[in-house]
Amino acid sequence: xxxxxxxxxxxxxxxxxxxxxxxxxxxxxxxxxxxxxxxxxxxxxxxxxxxxxxxxxxxxxxxxxxxxxxxxxxxxxxxxxxxxxxxxxxxxxxxxxxxxxxxxxxxxxxxxxxxxxxxxxxxxxxxxxxxxxxxxxxxxxxxxxxxxxxxxxxxxxxxxxxxxxxxxxxxxxxxxxxxxxxxxxxxxxxxxxxxxxxxxxxxxxxxxxxxxxxxxxxxxxxxxxxxxxxxxxxxxxxxxxxxxxxxxxxxxxxxxxxxxxxxxxxxxxxxxxxxxxxxxxxxxxxxxxxxxxxxxxxxxxxxxxxxxxxxxxxxxxxxxxxxxxxxxxxxxxxxxxxxxxxxxxxxxxxxxxxxxx
Numbered sequence: 001x002x003x004x005x006x007x008x009x010x011x012x013x014x015x016x017x018x019x020x021x022x023x024x025x026x027x028x029x030x031x032x033x034x035x036x037x038x039x040x041x042x043x044x045x046x047x048x049x050x051x052x053x054x055x056x057x058x059x060x061x062x063x064x065x066x067x068x069x070x071x072x073x074x075x076x077x078x079x080x081x082x083x084x085x086x087x088x089x090x091x092x093x094x095x096x097x098x099x100x101x102x103x104x105x106x107x108x109x110x111x112x113x114x115x116x117x118x119x120x121x122x123x124x125x126x127x128x129x130x131x132x133x134x135x136x137x138x139x140x141x142x143x144x145x146x147x148x149x150x151x152x153x154x155x156x157x158x159x160x161x162x163x164x165x166x167x168x169x170x171x172x173x174x175x176x177x178x179x180x181x182x183x184x185x186x187x188x189x190x191x192x193x194x195x196x197x198x199x200x201x202x203x204x205x206x207x208x209x210x211x212x213x214x215x216x217x218x219x220x221x222x223x224x225x226x227x228x229x230x231x232x233x234x235x236x237x238x239x240x241x242x243x244x245x246x247x248x249x250x251x252x253x254x255x256x257x258x259x260x261x262x263x264x265x266x267x268x269x270x271x272x273x274x275x276x277x278x279x280x281x282x283x284x285x286x287x288x289x290x291x292x293x294x295x296x297x298x299x300x301x302x303x304x305x306x307x308x309x310x311x312x313x314x315x316x317x318x319x320x321x322x323x324x325x326x327x328x329x330x331x332x333x334x335x336x337x338x339x340x341x342x343x344x345x346x347x348x349x350x351x352x353x354x355x356x357x
Contacts, residue, residue, distance in 0.1 A: 068090065094121075172336040177329060190277070205242075215311060233304055233308060
């Protein structure tokens, strides 16, 4: 189980055996049953190693009628205001928002923040679960996914996998610039995100999937244009860009609502939502680089020939420069690459003979 997933509880409430199987295979073994479903609980316990709990009027009980969690129904503002940690009789509180809304979820997170209570919310879809887990950034301590479709389990697991991916460091490799020259006009893509980027952060972009360059955002101050910390002038329409799940997408395929990976100099990564994509015809410059240990393999990226477009470079401290504008780039400069397998099918890495040049 991933570190992020382990910090958030997931209980499953279902009468569908396919849901149970999907959940157990993905590491979720706590199941909620109604009092009349004790036979189903016994049946499933004989099939898989599960932890059955029973929801009743006074709370959630285990098989020996010990109180595991308090249950609180919230259907109006008055009940929401009365929801306080001190009123809960158990260390775990299950909140059932009868008329689900985002604002109550945020209010619950705020009310219980700093307390020793763990709050679960009953969710009827993976999207609801995601909202509860992310409310006010910290989110609730867990969710009870009440569904009868195993696809909902798959989708929630995929959400946790994407979150956990962002907690892992990417390995970035130093490469030396070997060639820079203007190639002419082309359609380039500006990617505007729903998140602000900090100095040293950008998107992984390249002409070949085998090596993606870390293209800096426009967050740095410039004499030429106002800072736009939400934007990466990423490259032409054909270029690959790294997206969650170890996949790549063509820059031309990105659209509002898609997710991309934002990476910094240290390899720390996070996901960000695309808010807008701008494709415009601009003058392009070709940048090529090689690793010292592998001088036969070229890596390249085309970028707009502009002072606001920069490549993230290795630095030794807080005072070191974090990026080199392409207009100042010279042969011999070092930049960062993300190396990976080059054969791709619909953005997914595959084992296949391929030559790209």
